Amino acid sequence: MLQRGAENASSVEEIMLRLHKSCMGHIEQATGSNEFEINQVLHIEADLAAWLEVLKAKPEAQQFQSAHRDFGLAFYAAMSGLYRQAFSTLRSFIEVAVGAAYLSSHEFKRRQWVSGKFDISWKSITSTENGLYSTAFLNEFCPEAVGEQDESLEKLKQVYRRCSEYIHGNVSTSQLLPTEISYREEIAKEWLSVANAALIAAIHCLMVRYYRDLPQSLKGMVEGSLEDHFSHLVSVRQLLDLPLEGARS
Template structure:
């Protein structure tokens, strides 16, 4: 600490930030409780996928992705909007990387050894990306048609979040320069977060739905009720009777 600096200044600064953030959270929940509550509910429901896949090689990425989604909700409610958009993009990257590496063991091992970089553009490649007809068809043929529109949705969410990370003026200028509540920014973030988790649900269903569903408990199917139950391929699974062990 520089000579002459008043004792306690650092503590005072962080206490003040904490107090400001509490006020932002209070206002955010007062104004956007429904939207935030829905995202928390969807995040909690996604634990069913996490539990189902935790022992798979890609399980750690799935767990880390969900953790980042929850952290991003907190950051968004606390007024840390730039970090919240960054966290949402990281959630997408980790989730899509998990599915990409689930079918590319060599690349996964090289990535773990820090000799391979995951590419978002490769993951969304039209020919063989994780939502392409070729990829989805290999794992869940019934989901091929339904998965197609989600390539564009995932790309749009990723791009919007990237605008904030890269300091694009048209995006960063909408974020308050101080730690205050912004209704428009939080609404925008909640919309992107809802789209992001819907894309991830489709992604997981496209990769694992044919193999792992219907589940014994039906908990995984319940994660899709609020968001993607309208898709014909998902409806087919939801209407399939569970095994006797799951009754």
């Protein structure tokens, strides 16, 4: 019995090491072929980290940090060739980060969420009646963004929808996924593109929820990220006191 157990353990170890070797080979290909796109994603991830530093004293900071860790795991999975897991964990990042921002305005529900007594739904987060981009919500936290809410909400939904298509076995995405760990450039590039959009969407959600209420000393830590990614928006140019010429709503 003990000998059989040792043999099984040895067999599992060999399998795991082969998988690890496959992942290492994939990492070399993925990073070598996508240097520009990876640097873009890491630049935006650094901007998100600046926001999380600014918000570290908030009650929901732990959930933001958890979401940030999810993003790191999603990035590792994508670079390693674990594509379905990469999209799944990227969706978790979006759900937790945006969910925490939304529930920060509902302290009772936020506490119930943290203690496991309340399940937040994507439908409630994206509700046009009282969700994070609803007129009622924006009027209280970022009225400058009211005219841009439809476009912002659609971008957020698109990221979530694309991740979900990989998770739920959508036929078109299932046909793209390899049956073993092997590099698929089109999937790697798409993940990086969706990750880019997910990070920008998360930062925008943090902006509409928190920016106006930040003290000036903390605003300075995140204004660069807003100007980099959203200076084309009238709302951001108003928040940053930038000239409105050339902006669009």
